[in-house]
Amino acid sequence: MNSVFKHSVPALGLLGLALGGCQPNIDAPQISAGSATFTTYLAVGNSLTSGYADGGLYLDGQLNSYPNILSQQFAQVGGGAFTQPLFTPAQSNGSGYLKLTGFTAAGKPITANVTTNLAIRGVSSANGQYLYTKYTDPVNNLGVPGIRLADIQTVGYGSVAGNAFFERITPDASAGQTYLQRVQATVGALKPTFFTEWLGSNDVLLYATAGGGSPSPTAAITSTATFTANLGLVLDALTTGGAKGVVSTIPDVTGIPFFTTVGPSFRATLAAANVPTAAPFVYTTGILAPGQPNTRVAGTLADIRTGGVGTLLLTLTSSDYAGLYGQPTGKYWRDYYRQLKPSLPATVPNLSVFLLAMGVDTTKAFGQSTGNPFPSILVLDGTEQANVATATNAYNGIISSAAVTRGLALFDANTYFRGVATGGQAANAVNNTASYVSGNIFGLDGVHPTPRGYALVANEILRAINAKYGSTFQDVNVNNYRGVVFP
Amino acid sequence: MTVKILLLAGGTLLGSATAASASGFQVNLGGQKNIGMGGVGVGLSLDQAAMYYNPGALALVRDNGVQVGVNGALARVSYRSGDGGPQRNLQNSVVTPFNFYAGFGPKDGKYKFGVAVYTPYGNKLTYDPAWEGRYALTSIDLQSIYVQPTFSYALTPQLSVGAGLTILAYGSVNLQKDLPLPTGTGHIELDGKAKTQFGVNAGIFFKPSDKLSFGLSYRSKMDAKVENGSVTYSGLATGASAAAVNRSFTATNFGATLPLPAVAAAGIGIMPTDKLTIGLDAALTFWSDYRTLDFNFSGNNGNAGAATDANSGLVGGNSVSSSKRYYQDALAFRLGAQYKASDKLYLRLGTSYDFTAVKDGYVGPETPDSDRLTGSAGLSYHVTDNFGVDASFLFEKLLQRTQTQQDLISAGTTDRVAGTFRTDAYVPGLGLHYKF
Numbered sequence: 001m002n003s004v005f006k007h008s009v010p011a012l013g014l015l016g017l018a019l020g021g022c023q024p025n026i027d028a029p030q031i032s033a034g035s036a037t038f039t040t041y042l043a044v045g046n047s048l049t050s051g052y053a054d055g056g057l058y059l060d061g062q063l064n065s066y067p068n069i070l071s072q073q074f075a076q077v078g079g080g081a082f083t084q085p086l087f088t089p090a091q092s093n094g095s096g097y098l099k100l101t102g103f104t105a106a107g108k109p110i111t112a113n114v115t116t117n118l119a120i121r122g123v124s125s126a127n128g129q130y131l132y133t134k135y136t137d138p139v140n141n142l143g144v145p146g147i148r149l150a151d152i153q154t155v156g157y158g159s160v161a162g163n164a165f166f167e168r169i170t171p172d173a174s175a176g177q178t179y180l181q182r183v184q185a186t187v188g189a190l191k192p193t194f195f196t197e198w199l200g201s202n203d204v205l206l207y208a209t210a211g212g213g214s215p216s217p218t219a220a221i222t223s224t225a226t227f228t229a230n231l232g233l234v235l236d237a238l239t240t241g242g243a244k245g246v247v248s249t250i251p252d253v254t255g256i257p258f259f260t261t262v263g264p265s266f267r268a269t270l271a272a273a274n275v276p277t278a279a280p281f282v283y284t285t286g287i288l289a290p291g292q293p294n295t296r297v298a299g300t301l302a303d304i305r306t307g308g309v310g311t312l313l314l315t316l317t318s319s320d321y322a323g324l325y326g327q328p329t330g331k332y333w334r335d336y337y338r339q340l341k342p343s344l345p346a347t348v349p350n351l352s353v354f355l356l357a358m359g360v361d362t363t364k365a366f367g368q369s370t371g372n373p374f375p376s377i378l379v380l381d382g383t384e385q386a387n388v389a390t391a392t393n394a395y396n397g398i399i400s401s402a403a404v405t406r407g408l409a410l411f412d413a414n415t416y417f418r419g420v421a422t423g424g425q426a427a428n429a430v431n432n433t434a435s436y437v438s439g440n441i442f443g444l445d446g447v448h449p450t451p452r453g454y455a456l457v458a459n460e461i462l463r464a465i466n467a468k469y470g471s472t473f474q475d476v477n478v479n480n481y482r483g484v485v486f487p
Numbered sequence: 488m489t490v491k492i493l494l495l496a497g498g499t500l501l502g503s504a505t506a507a508s509a510s511g512f513q514v515n516l517g518g519q520k521n522i523g524m525g526g527v528g529v530g531l532s533l534d535q536a537a538m539y540y541n542p543g544a545l546a547l548v549r550d551n552g553v554q555v556g557v558n559g560a561l562a563r564v565s566y567r568s569g570d571g572g573p574q575r576n577l578q579n580s581v582v583t584p585f586n587f588y589a590g591f592g593p594k595d596g597k598y599k600f601g602v603a604v605y606t607p608y609g610n611k612l613t614y615d616p617a618w619e620g621r622y623a624l625t626s627i628d629l630q631s632i633y634v635q636p637t638f639s640y641a642l643t644p645q646l647s648v649g650a651g652l653t654i655l656a657y658g659s660v661n662l663q664k665d666l667p668l669p670t671g672t673g674h675i676e677l678d679g680k681a682k683t684q685f686g687v688n689a690g691i692f693f694k695p696s697d698k699l700s701f702g703l704s705y706r707s708k709m710d711a712k713v714e715n716g717s718v719t720y721s722g723l724a725t726g727a728s729a730a731a732v733n734r735s736f737t738a739t740n741f742g743a744t745l746p747l748p749a750v751a752a753a754g755i756g757i758m759p760t761d762k763l764t765i766g767l768d769a770a771l772t773f774w775s776d777y778r779t780l781d782f783n784f785s786g787n788n789g790n791a792g793a794a795t796d797a798n799s800g801l802v803g804g805n806s807v808s809s810s811k812r813y814y815q816d817a818l819a820f821r822l823g824a825q826y827k828a829s830d831k832l833y834l835r836l837g838t839s840y841d842f843t844a845v846k847d848g849y850v851g852p853e854t855p856d857s858d859r860l861t862g863s864a865g866l867s868y869h870v871t872d873n874f875g876v877d878a879s880f881l882f883e884k885l886l887q888r889t890q891t892q893q894d895l896i897s898a899g900t901t902d903r904v905a906g907t908f909r910t911d912a913y914v915p916g917l918g919l920h921y922k923f
Contacts, residue, residue, distance in 0.1 A: 026907050028574075431901065
């Protein structure tokens, strides 16, 4: 009896396998275009649209740009080729970018610039910036890092004196062409049936990332009048041929790791060293330059936001200087002088005159004394945050109503990124958060998304398209896109 | 036969089937005759398997006997992500739930006693390694063996009661999933054995006439409690990021408790002629006891440097993990019939419908549960008056079920994967019985 039983078990197994040949089938969902046509897609925007990441534009970032991800989805419903101004494999590191090389013993990330396989062809005699290997064939992705809506009618923006990334894709013969004219010409030539438009972030971001302290005119907040007018011009250009599309609001930048990383870690480091939170923290507010008021504000460490408490946001760029708190040092001022030097008037011929003009005494304790304050450039204070919020809300109101007026889909990036900043975004059992380095969404510059972040953005845009045009695009599996590359 | 020998036999042969004929990870494969009849048995006294279905009916089982049965359960789980990509299929494996019964008593006496060994809960799934839910689960193997000494007493020729002491004699869990490390994909395996637990399985059986019988049964809840299970990793970070990444993975041990819920059932038996037996059961499994699956991690493998309380017992930086289940009590209805074609041949047919234990938004890959419909057929051939062979075949269809990522976000269950699951299960079975 026992042997009968033993023999029957494999037999049962075989029977089971034979019967189990019938795997149940789950039908693949039908992907449809709905009321929009995705044959020819044109993307217009800034660094976010170009695939800029980790403080630079490079091939891997371009390949993972949200427009490129979208174009792969559009291909399922007849979308055609989507050409980007890609760097060549030999120059795949493009402008150069930050990479993670390791961690300190305390767990702080260490970054370094990538300096090989760059696409740098020279230095502009006009403004000293790097110029990149030209790519002058027609492109479907007109994302230009650094561009503001305020810049779209600037003549010469594509020249060596303009924006190096726009210069790169502008044929020499048309160096005077404005960005708006380029958009108009591209619409005329490609006749896009669908577009995405995501401009406007830099009209407030550049102010914010400079702590509201940069004297540079490009770091000023763009007026709502200019914003409204220029947005209208871009959308007019994009819709002249009857194309449908998506416009995106701009995210509130104060939730990005650029502003949320250094403050809390600075506070934690000082707390571990038993520095009381009532210790002084002196900083300047407003524009930081000779001839400016350079007003000192005397606060305490408790003013620096950590765990949602406190007002002051320290920029990611302050990480090199925060550790100097309390020391008699002129490091920041020397660095800042070197940076400002080309634009300083003849009345400020050297560092000591500069320090005198700024009212800085580098023998005083950095960040603790009015003589050697923490610079405005590295601090986004309450007033400046309010300026950012006011501009962001005004811009988003303008963008939303433009989308409604023109019957376009709207991706509310502001709402989306605010959600990400508070709760993260889980997908396929992996949680992605807005944490610096470890959160998967933001790259090493603390501002621009990783490929994972761009894939999440693409999914949100697809949802906006589905909602407006009745199409049925699926999400992409964001786990197929990387976060920060760990060594 | 001692319990120990039974356990050895069970340990080698017993697997357990997922998707085998009841909600959640319940396995309702108690006896070959019953399986052929859609799983009915609470209101019947067919054979020694009454110890599983309704211990109260044992006293009215006519013969003494020993019987064994085994099923080759093959679940075909299909999955399709909401993010495109191909349909993913489970790696196929045959699991073999097994049962053994021996029941004795004086001829025409008022009582019977016996022992039962069966697998009321179990689950085994191994997903395609590349599947979208790999960071939620790559495989699960959950086994339980109940051993149940049973005593049943006929109060009157029409009414009998019975009870068994259920012993969770063996329980094991093995859970594996991939880790989404920034340095690449890692892997974690949790493996543990459950402590022995005790419960009760009791029933009442009432047979007012030759044509009618009624039964009620209740099997109590037991907790499969794992203490000091092992945690092992592979594919953790190497190189410059090793310390920064691996310090979140220091745990070497885990503890967890998985409820094996109570079941209450009522059944009716109708014998319109002496050749035809019809059974009708309703069963309620108290799955609502399964609220969360909590793991407590402990131990320190030194990945975070010198061990401190703060850096011990970490998996992904946390020393506890809690995953929502929020199961609901699940009803099942079963209907089956047996026809005596000749003195040697019995034919059976049955069907059942089980409502799912898992609410929308809570379906996870370790139990891709759904409402399920089964159809079964079976036969017995009596080789001699004492010895016979029982065979059954059960087909089970779990209705296709889809969850979106938005559903998971709303339910707070983003630790699992969105998409569509669909399962068919094929469960052939064979048994031998010897009566005396």
